[in-house]
Amino acid sequence: RDPIALGETTEHVVTIHNRSARMVTGIRLTALVPGEFSVASTTVRRDGREINVAANLDKGRLTFGRIAELPAGSTLEFRIGAKALKAGDANFTISVMYPGDDGSFVISEPISVSVD
Numbered sequence: 001r002d003p004i005a006l007g008e009t010t011e012h013v014v015t016i017h018n019r020s021a022r023m024v025t026g027i028r029l030t031a032l033v034p035g036e037f038s039v040a041s042t043t044v045r046r047d048g049r050e051i052n053v054a055a056n057l058d059k060g061r062l063t064f065g066r067i068a069e070l071p072a073g074s075t076l077e078f079r080i081g082a083k084a085l086k087a088g089d090a091n092f093t094i095s096v097m098y099p100g101d102d103g104s105f106v107i108s109e110p111i112s113v114s115v116d
Helices: none
Strands: 009-017 024-032 037-046 049-051 055-058 061-064 067-070 075-084 088-097 104-114
Touching: 009 024, 009 088, 024 075, 037 055, 037 061, 037 067, 075 088
Parallel strands: none
Antiparallel strands: 009 075, 024 061, 024 067, 024 088, 037 049, 037 075, 055 061, 088 104
16 A cells, blocks of 8 residues: 555565476575664465564665575465654565576565655
């Protein structure tokens, strides 16, 4: 939802589905959290079940622990809850990296925080 009000929490969801016939290994997700937001929550699910993956926030960079393997046909879902701290326009940038020929992609999502 955009814009969101000051003090509200929004959720960013990245879903990765392994449509290949082989195991994907070493998946890493990093998010650049703009200064207009704080991280309220993080969760990771594999095939609908929550899994224990550490998430570390350092100077606006949120880094999830490495996902060792994602079997063929499986799905990973990363959720980042972010609370609006100050008004303005911001960009959430999320990078997903994994070994292989097509081993990374970047998602950038603009979001506005309004003062109601």
